[in-house]
Every structure is written in structure tokens, then in C-alpha cells.
Amino acid sequence: MKLSNIKLNSSAIGxxxxxxxxxxxxxxxxxxxxxxxxxxxxxxxxxxxxVITPVIDGVIEEDARVNFDGCEPMFFEDYAEGRQVAPYVSVYAKKLNVLK
Known part of the structure; x- marks a missing residue:
């Protein structure tokens, strides 16, 4: 079974x-x-x-409402050296936006 076929629907996160x-x-x-x-x-x-993003500046408050730009699915093979996160609950985003 190839685990990379199971992934979070990045276009439907909201x-x-x-x-x-x-x-x-x-x-x-x-x-x-x-x-x-x-x-x-x-x-x-x-x-x-x-959600995995590039390192961001600043602090995001807990319970803040957020959304994302540039979401892409992530695959199991993308994780190396024992730092695995289940692909079906992960997505990559180029930017995380804090909503007011």
C-alpha cells in the first residue's frame, strides 16, 4: 500500500x-x-x-482564526530522518494568514 495516495484535501480546508x-x-x-x-x-x-509553512515572523495567538495561501498536498516520502507526520492530516501552505 502506498501511503502517499491518502492525503488531506488542501483545496477544501477553508x-x-x-x-x-x-x-x-x-x-x-x-x-x-x-x-x-x-x-x-x-x-x-x-x-x-x-499545516507546514516556511518560517514566519511574529507570533500567532492561540485560538486565532486563520486561512492559507498556496496550499499543496504533502506526501509521506517528503519526510526524512524519522520526522514523519501522517500525510492524511497534513498540508503545505506557502503563507498562513491571521484573520481579524
Whole structure:
């Protein structure tokens, strides 16, 4: 069974509630090495899930409403060196937006 076929529907995330940063992010996303953050979020449609973004400036308050730009699915093979996050609850976003 190839796990990369099971993934969060990144185009249907919508708004979410920010719960904080969790765990160690991957060193590589979609084949690109970089500095990333793993955010823990929640919404009615998906329950708890992760969004990986490039490192951002500033602090996001817990319980803030957020949405995302440039969402892409992430695949199991994109995680290296034991920092695996289940692909079916993860998505990559180029930008996280805090809503007022």
C-alpha cells in the first residue's frame, strides 16, 4: 500500500482555529530543503490537522482564526530522518494568514 495516495484535501480546508506549533517540522517539503514550522489547527470539516509553512515572523495567538495561501498536498516520502507526520492530516501552505 502506498501511503502517499491518502492525503488531506488542501483545496477544501477553508478557515481554521490556530492551536499552536507542535513537534519538530520536516527539514524537506516537496523535495525542497528549508526552514519550516508545523502548525496545529482545527476546523469543523477536518478536525485536528497540521499545516507546514516556511518560517514566519511574529507570533500567532492561540485560538486565532486563520486561512492559507498556496496550499499543496504533502506526501509521506517528503519526510526524512524519522520526522514523519501522517500525510492524511497534513498540508503545505506557502503563507498562513491571521484573520481579524
Amino acid at each position: 478557515e481554521a482555529i490556530y492551536l499552536g506549533q507542535e513537534g519538530q517540522p520536516p527539514r524537506q517539503v516537496n523535495g525542497q530543503r528549508g526552514s519550516y514550522i508545523r502548525h496545529l489547527l482545527m476546523n469543523e470539516r477536518h478536525g485536528l490537522f497540521y
